[in-house]
Amino acid sequence: MLDRPAHIDDETPDTFTGNRALDQEEPLLFEIGRTDATGVDVEEPPQFAARLGGMERKDQIGLPGLSEPEAMRHYVRLSRKNCSIDAGLYPLGSCTMKHNPRANEKLARLEGLADLHPLQPISSVQGALELMETLAHWLLTLTNMQAIALSPKAGAHGELCGMMAIKSAVAARGEGATRNVVLIPQSAHGTNPATAALLGFSVRVVPGADDGTVRAAAVKEALGPDVAALMLTNPNTCGLFEREIIEIADAVHEAGAYFYCDGANFNAIAGVARPGDFGVDAMHINLHKTFSTPHGGGGPGAGPVVLSERLAPFAPVPFLRRNGEALELVEHAEGTQSFGRMTAFHGQMGMFVRALAYLLAHGGDGVAQASKDAVLSANYVRASLRDVMSQPFGDRLCMHEVLFDDAWLKGTGVSTLDFAKAMIDEGYHPMTIYFPLVAHGAMLIEPTESESKASLDLFIATLRDLAKRAKEGDAKRFTQAPRFAPRRRVDETAAARKPVLRWSAESPSLRGA
Amino acid sequence: MRYLPLSDADRKAMLATIGVDRIEDLYADAPASALLKEPLDLPRHKSELEVERIFSQLSARNTPAGRVPFFIGAGAYRHHVPASVDHLIQRSEFLTSYTPYQPEISQGTLQTLFEFQTQVALLTGMDVANASMYDGSTATAEAVLMAHRLTKRRKALLSGGLHPHYAEVVQTISRLAEDETLAMAPDVSGAEDIIAKIDDTISCVVVQTPDFFGNLRDLTKIADACHRHGALLVAVFTEAVSLGLLTAPGAMGADIVVGEGQSIGNALNFGGPYVGLFATRHDYVRQMPGRLAGESVDADGRRSFVLTLSTREQHIRRDKATSNICTNSGLCALAFTIHLTLLGEAGLTRLAKLNHANAVALAEMLERVPNVDVLNRNFFNEFTLRVKGDAAALVERMAAKGVLAGVPVSRLLPKAGLDDLLLVASSETNTPEDRAAFVAALEGSL
Numbered sequence: 001m002l003d004r005p006a007h008i009d010d011e012t013p014d015t016f017t018g019n020r021a022l023d024q025e026e027p028l029l030f031e032i033g034r035t036d037a038t039g040v041d042v043e044e045p046p047q048f049a050a051r052l053g054g055m056e057r058k059d060q061i062g063l064p065g066l067s068e069p070e071a072m073r074h075y076v077r078l079s080r081k082n083c084s085i086d087a088g089l090y091p092l093g094s095c096t097m098k099h100n101p102r103a104n105e106k107l108a109r110l111e112g113l114a115d116l117h118p119l120q121p122i123s124s125v126q127g128a129l130e131l132m133e134t135l136a137h138w139l140l141t142l143t144n145m146q147a148i149a150l151s152p153k154a155g156a157h158g159e160l161c162g163m164m165a166i167k168s169a170v171a172a173r174g175e176g177a178t179r180n181v182v183l184i185p186q187s188a189h190g191t192n193p194a195t196a197a198l199l200g201f202s203v204r205v206v207p208g209a210d211d212g213t214v215r216a217a218a219v220k221e222a223l224g225p226d227v228a229a230l231m232l233t234n235p236n237t238c239g240l241f242e243r244e245i246i247e248i249a250d251a252v253h254e255a256g257a258y259f260y261c262d263g264a265n266f267n268a269i270a271g272v273a274r275p276g277d278f279g280v281d282a283m284h285i286n287l288h289k290t291f292s293t294p295h296g297g298g299g300p301g302a303g304p305v306v307l308s309e310r311l312a313p314f315a316p317v318p319f320l321r322r323n324g325e326a327l328e329l330v331e332h333a334e335g336t337q338s339f340g341r342m343t344a345f346h347g348q349m350g351m352f353v354r355a356l357a358y359l360l361a362h363g364g365d366g367v368a369q370a371s372k373d374a375v376l377s378a379n380y381v382r383a384s385l386r387d388v389m390s391q392p393f394g395d396r397l398c399m400h401e402v403l404f405d406d407a408w409l410k411g412t413g414v415s416t417l418d419f420a421k422a423m424i425d426e427g428y429h430p431m432t433i434y435f436p437l438v439a440h441g442a443m444l445i446e447p448t449e450s451e452s453k454a455s456l457d458l459f460i461a462t463l464r465d466l467a468k469r470a471k472e473g474d475a476k477r478f479t480q481a482p483r484f485a486p487r488r489r490v491d492e493t494a495a496a497r498k499p500v501l502r503w504s505a506e507s508p509s510l511r512g513a
Numbered sequence: 514m515r516y517l518p519l520s521d522a523d524r525k526a527m528l529a530t531i532g533v534d535r536i537e538d539l540y541a542d543a544p545a546s547a548l549l550k551e552p553l554d555l556p557r558h559k560s561e562l563e564v565e566r567i568f569s570q571l572s573a574r575n576t577p578a579g580r581v582p583f584f585i586g587a588g589a590y591r592h593h594v595p596a597s598v599d600h601l602i603q604r605s606e607f608l609t610s611y612t613p614y615q616p617e618i619s620q621g622t623l624q625t626l627f628e629f630q631t632q633v634a635l636l637t638g639m640d641v642a643n644a645s646m647y648d649g650s651t652a653t654a655e656a657v658l659m660a661h662r663l664t665k666r667r668k669a670l671l672s673g674g675l676h677p678h679y680a681e682v683v684q685t686i687s688r689l690a691e692d693e694t695l696a697m698a699p700d701v702s703g704a705e706d707i708i709a710k711i712d713d714t715i716s717c718v719v720v721q722t723p724d725f726f727g728n729l730r731d732l733t734k735i736a737d738a739c740h741r742h743g744a745l746l747v748a749v750f751t752e753a754v755s756l757g758l759l760t761a762p763g764a765m766g767a768d769i770v771v772g773e774g775q776s777i778g779n780a781l782n783f784g785g786p787y788v789g790l791f792a793t794r795h796d797y798v799r800q801m802p803g804r805l806a807g808e809s810v811d812a813d814g815r816r817s818f819v820l821t822l823s824t825r826e827q828h829i830r831r832d833k834a835t836s837n838i839c840t841n842s843g844l845c846a847l848a849f850t851i852h853l854t855l856l857g858e859a860g861l862t863r864l865a866k867l868n869h870a871n872a873v874a875l876a877e878m879l880e881r882v883p884n885v886d887v888l889n890r891n892f893f894n895e896f897t898l899r900v901k902g903d904a905a906a907l908v909e910r911m912a913a914k915g916v917l918a919g920v921p922v923s924r925l926l927p928k929a930g931l932d933d934l935l936l937v938a939s940s941e942t943n944t945p946e947d948r949a950a951f952v953a954a955l956e957g958s959l
Contacts, residue, residue, distance in 0.1 A: 029628045029854055038860035040595055042941065045863070045870035052869070053891030055729040055759050062635050065857010072597055075625070075851055079606040082613075082621035086605035092614075099516055100609045103561050109599075109780075112572030117585045118784030119920045120576065121912045127574030128783050141553055153647035153785060154840045156827075164689050194827035194837035198658075200691045203832045241542040272540065273547050292516075296602070296844025297622035298612040298804065300647070300786035316685075332927060333681075340685030344588055344650035344678040344773075345784025353568070358516075360564045364555030366514045372536040373519050379539055380527040397539055424618055432614075435828070452518040453527065485617040488812035492616075495809035495821040499798065501641045502631040 026077040030503045033064025039071050081486040083429045089459055093401040093432040093444025096267055096289035104354035113353055118345035129327035133320055135356045144276030147312035149305045151347035156191040158284025158303025161342055163195055165282055165314040166229045166258045168339040179228040185214045187238055187436045192231045208438055212238040212393035216247040223255040233262035235399035237436040249279025266290045268375055268400035271368030281308040291355035302351035313337040318346055373449035374400040381447055384460040388467040392439040406441025414470045416441035418478035425482050426462050514558050582947035586895045586938025587920040588676050588751045590776045593942055598778050598851045602844055616819040623818035626806035629850040636756045637770040638763025639792035643803035645846040646789030649751055649773030650682040655802045656747045656769045657683050660717035662800050668693040670715050672707055673700035674724030676751055677925040699929050703728025708738045717745040727892040736766025753777050755893040757865030769793045778852030779845050788845035799825055802836030868894040872939040875948050884959050895938040901959055904935040910958035916950055
């Protein structure tokens with residue numbers, strides 16, 4: 001380990017600007033922009049008689065502008081205050097931060113794909129429709145399902161789509177009034193109960209077993225004639241494969257309900273096992289997690305949903321249809337059993353390009369290897385840390401992510417949050433913390449298939465060193481962290497108590513720069 | 514497999530540490546019957562060059578908007594995006610970062626979201642905005658759900674000038690959430706009497722401005738009627754550039770303003786990804802869906818930004834959450850905010866004026882074409898034509914002449930008996946030559 005440079009100590013003076021060499025403070029746009037400044041030369045409109053019917057704006061908007069050089073600098077400086085997967089290991093369990101190939105970005109910007117309007121004549125977009133059909137073929141093959149809805153715009157939107165199909169199928173059977181309960185395990189993503197509730201279902205929680213999985217017996221206990229569906233994540237949010245999944249699916253079907261699988265963790269099994277073979281009726285696929293479309297600070301995502309034969313007729317519009325050589329889009333639900341439309345147009349085309357480029361580059365062989373490598377990496381981290389950190393459900397094989405808890409930190413004065421913040425000072429983005437809720441002080445690590453062994457070894461060595469320091473009583477290292485990030489610990493309570501959600505001229509900065 | 518860094522020797526060493534022989538042994542928890550015995554029938558991996566060839570061929574089978582005189586709008590608009598916008602959003606630190614859950618190392622994303630929220634609030638004339646939604650149509654559906662929570666009423670009144678796809682999205686969610694919608698018939702004139710339909714059972718009125726057919730309308734009286742009956746006014750826009758020239762919905766009394774932000778900073782992308790904008794009044798913040806960036810301080814007292822008010826959200830509230838949404842269109846919002854920063858008020862106003870000028874120039878040319886009527890007296894950059902015969906067939910004939918002319922209304926409203934209507938949009942990207950080509954193709958196709 002490197003010693004701290006001798007010239008940085010408590011005597012190190014502040015700078016006049018507040019900057020520290022390359023670490024530069026950046027004011028808010030509203031503090032440096034001017035309403036008369038612009039970085040774009042828009043041509044002068046010719047003389048013309050406006051036809052705005054008196055609806056023209058009479059007031060100032062108050063929007064500041066920057067010249068192009070100023071804007072470039074503003075956003076470059078801001079970008080440098082962000083952690084990213086291109087800069088280092090980003091082991092966010094359940095979120096999946098893997099390599100984002102730039103080839104995908106190049107292809108997504110091809111004029112013939114990016115510069116297409118969703119309502120152009122169908123004859124002028126046959127290549128785009130074929131791209132969507134090819135992606136659909138890959139996703140259906142990888143999942144062994146019968147139909148697909150490409151339009152959902154994110155994982156949670158996909159959940160909504162799948163559950164809408166289920167609600168429509170239940171209603172078509174004439175059981176809409178009686179089947180109004182959805183079963184959801186304790187460990188589920190928060191989106192699952194939120195989605196069910198949005199559609200008027202009441203949520204019945206299925207308790208997890210001591211080993212972190214859901215038992216068929218517990219599902220059977222909760223099933224009844226009032227149950228419309230089970231929402232289960234597999235592999236689950238504890239990073240474990242649901243061992244009794246086939247028995248669970250059978251029980252759900254026997255009770256006349258549907259099995260919704262949260263596909264957030266499909267990247268552990270793609271090319272290795274197919275959800276259709278488990279008895280899944282609907283599952284969303286987070287293209288950004290499994291097929292490496294970039295997250296861009298939180299989105300956009302894309303959440304295509306694969307459906308079983310029983311749910312296929314209820315899929316949303318628009319969907320693709322072959323008519324001889326040509327592809328058509330079915331854009332209206334009338335005359336079909338489709339539950340309707342989820343979004344204005346066809347879904348996240350830009351994400352389809354990236355996901356398909358990634359799939360073609362990987363090939364069927366590479367997709368399987370990627371899943372296996374992701375699982376290998378997670379188990380390697382588990383096996384390398386099991387003697388210093390604790391696992392809530394004991395030491396057992398995990399899938400693509402490994403779950404630790406805070407039992408091993410007991411008595412050290414260091415919390416999961418403190419430990420995470422200390423990782424920042426070591427140059428790592430922390431793992432997911434305090435999720436899933438079923439583990440106390442959860443730390444969910446997902447290294448993914450993108451990390452080399454050398455990278456994993458350094459990560460493991462860093463965590464071992466931090467663990468040793470925590471146990472040796474060096475609590476201050478943790479509770480004072482981060483020290484070297486663009487900001488020290490941010491006060492989240494103050495932000496929530498008196499929310500400041502925008503800049504305003506009257507109170508330019510409530511808290512000062 | 515260039516994306517996978519592990520060598521076979523690495524794999525072997527890692528398996529030894531774990532204490533198993535083969536990677537397949539790591540799947541021991543999966544039922545054996547669920548594991549694939551044979552590789553799937555999918556092609557093997559390809560080089561970057563091979564993949565590029567495939568996409569070049571797919572791309573070549575489409576007609577990109579920039580290659581032809583192009584006049585299509587109806588909820589997605591073609592504008593010029595400065596090169597610096599795309600350069601900046603492709604910086605690794607923005608492109609490959611995640612949701613800013615660790616604020617100390619996410620200040621770049623958080624500060625830009627704070628600036629985005631402020632810009633959207635200013636543009637719409639509202640107090641606060643969220644960090645963006647999937648797109649304009651889903652933002653509209655969320656606005657209706659929010660109005661239901663606020664008013665404790667569950668019936669939304671949808672204007673006949675609302676984009677038909679937006680109306681369908683609202684109706685789909687409402688029906689499946691066991692709420693009601695009352696949708697007015699499509700109204701080409703922009704003069705529908707929506708006020709007469711407002712009563713004490715209505716949670717909100719959803720009105721688009723400019724409306725789907727291009728009409729402009731003062732919303733003040735509708736807002737007053739809503740408020741008299743304890744309902745909210747949801748104002749929707751699909752063309753964000755229009756906000757640079759038109760009276761802000763907030764100034765006309767809207768309670769929730771939602772819309773599509775694609776026009777600023779984002780490509781057409783065949784329908785997505787886009788960026789939904791969502792703004793409202795201070796009092797309603799805790800019922801607003803989606804993420805919010807807020808200002809705070811760090812341990813040294815320095816100004817900092819952080820995601821806040823998350824107690825409304827699904828990861829905390831689960832089935833009691835305001836929405837099931839757990840994402841935003843971060844990168845598209847970034848493109849929006851950078852483009853808007855480059856424009857500034859001066860640039861946006863001018864861009865909006867240029868859009869309007871080009872549309873007026875086109876309308877004036879079309880008003881002289883026999884068998885064609887421009888139905889709108891006023892509009893921003895899009896208007897409706899009544900043509901002789903079937904507009905959908907006309908569009909195909911014009912496409913064959915190399916002009917993408919607009920959207921036949923029947924494509925979105927097949928049962929409304931509006932087969933002779935054509936929506937035409939014009940932006941700063943259209944040249945006088947494009948307009949001349951449009952008129953010539955139209956005259957030759959009627």
